Amino acid sequence: MTDVTRLHSNVPPRRSRDDVGTVLRMTETARPRRQEQERATAEISELAPNVLRSQLPIEIPGLGHVNCYLLEDERGVAVVDPGLPTKDSYAALRQRLTSAGIPLRRVHTVVVTHSHIDHFGGAGWLQRETGAELITHQAFRLMWDPTEPPDVDVDDVIEDPVDAELPDDPERHHVRRYPWQTTPWGGPGIDGISLRRRMWFRAGQRFPRLRRSPRPTIRLADAQTISLAGRDWVAVHTPGHTDDHLCLFDPEHGLMLCGDHVLPTITPHISGLGTSHDPLGLFFRSLDKVADYGDAVRLALPAHGHPFTDLAGRAAAIKEHHVHRLQRLREASSELGRPASVMHMSTVLFSPRAQGAMADSETFAHLEHLRLTGEMDRRQRDGVFEYVLAG
Numbered sequence: 156m157t158d159v160t161r162l163h164s165n166v167p168p169r170r171s172r173d174d175v176g177t178v179l180r181m182t183e184t185a186r187p188r189r190q191e192q193e194r195a196t197a198e199i200s201e202l203a204p205n206v207l208r209s210q211l212p213i214e215i216p217g218l219g220h221v222n223c224y225l226l227e228d229e230r231g232v233a234v235v236d237p238g239l240p241t242k243d244s245y246a247a248l249r250q251r252l253t254s255a256g257i258p259l260r261r262v263h264t265v266v267v268t269h270s271h272i273d274h275f276g277g278a279g280w281l282q283r284e285t286g287a288e289l290i291t292h293q294a295f296r297l298m299w300d301p302t303e304p305p306d307v308d309v310d311d312v313i314e315d316p317v318d319a320e321l322p323d324d325p326e327r328h329h330v331r332r333y334p335w336q337t338t339p340w341g342g343p344g345i346d347g348i349s350l351r352r353r354m355w356f357r358a359g360q361r362f363p364r365l366r367r368s369p370r371p372t373i374r375l376a377d378a379q380t381i382s383l384a385g386r387d388w389v390a391v392h393t394p395g396h397t398d399d400h401l402c403l404f405d406p407e408h409g410l411m412l413c414g415d416h417v418l419p420t421i422t423p424h425i426s427g428l429g430t431s432h433d434p435l436g437l438f439f440r441s442l443d444k445v446a447d448y449g450d451a452v453r454l455a456l457p458a459h460g461h462p463f464t465d466l467a468g469r470a471a472a473i474k475e476h477h478v479h480r481l482q483r484l485r486e487a488s489s490e491l492g493r494p495a496s497v498m499h500m501s502t503v504l505f506s507p508r509a510q511g512a513m514a515d516s517e518t519f520a521h522l523e524h525l526r527l528t529g530e531m532d533r534r535q536r537d538g539v540f541e542y543v544l545a546g
């Protein structure tokens with residue numbers, strides 16, 4: 156194996172609990188360049204026996220790379236989150252494998268942590284070229300393919316699912332709408348999507364099989380184990396960022412592959428457009444779930460940013476961030492003294508620079524959480540949801 160920075164096998168601390176706190180506070184004030192924004196480098200580092208970190212380039216607002224972990228064993232290698240479905244990304248992936256001394260044909264497995272394109276995008280390409288297995292969570296589903304997952308009853312996997320069969324149900328937040336259409340809470344969709352892009356979306360939903368999408372071959376249930384890198388990993392279902400988010404825990408070396416569930420200095424987007432009624436509530440539970448591992452996790456391997464210690468502390472800090480936002484919404488509603496739309500409440504939580512469909516969607520997830528816990532009432536006026544403190 157060549158060009159690999161061999162670190163110590165037993166995962167030295169990279170960031171102390173204090174540093175994590177400092178970074179979190181800094182993100183809210185000084186806004187330094189965050190590690191998740193760093194551009195991908197060609198460096199390959201060994202984090203633990205048979206576990207390598209490589210980075211692939213992505214250009215998504217706020218993100219400069221996605222970590223693509225390589226898990227080696229005697230059969231070859233498993234690739235975790237193989238990046239975007241672009242020529243540049245795939246070329247980078249091939250270069251990383253070469254510099255790690257791994258021929259492409261040795262890729263026997265692809266693991267995808269969740270159904271966002273910077274994570275699963277390269278999986279279809281790799282599958283076609285290598286015939287690799289594709290491991291996801293049971294509930295893995297592509298946004299343009301509502302027929303997925305084929306053999307899984309989503310009701311068994313997703314707690315409290317929104318009924319996607321009732322197109323007129325105002326509770327239904329989910330698929331079969333397009334990003335440019337009015338949102339379920341009565342807000343504007345995403346502007347500026349070209350006609351060509353719209354046709355691409357429509358065609359994809361009507362004929363999902365035409366798009367060369369990755370097809371999971373192994374769908375893991377929570378707590379199921381899978382052998383990779385010469386040891387067993389435990390599947391940890393962590394819905395919140397997406398319903399199908401999967402972490403993998405290696406008890407032998409204390410590693411947790413944590414995808415976007417827990418990131419070192421930024422918080423993952425919590426969308427109000429998921430398949431469950433209360434994505435924020437699910438996210439809270441999933442944060443508690445990984446925090447409960449405590450010291451059993453010695454190193455967390457996020458999909459963006461640097462590997463970090465103190466997963467429990469970081470999960471608690473992210474939860475606190477959202478608890479704080481819930482409190483700001485309660486206070487804003489109390490000060491206002493009348494019902495307000497999601498778009499209005501979004502200005503309470505997000506800076507003008509961050510306003511838009513994603514900010515609204517996350518605000519909606521927070522307001523729905525408050526409604527479902529009985530703290531807020533919702534009414535609908537001219538197709539627009541409005542929220543007010545209950546009572």
Ligand SMILES: [Zn+2]
Binds near residue numbers: 271273274458459
């Ligand atoms: Zn991501």
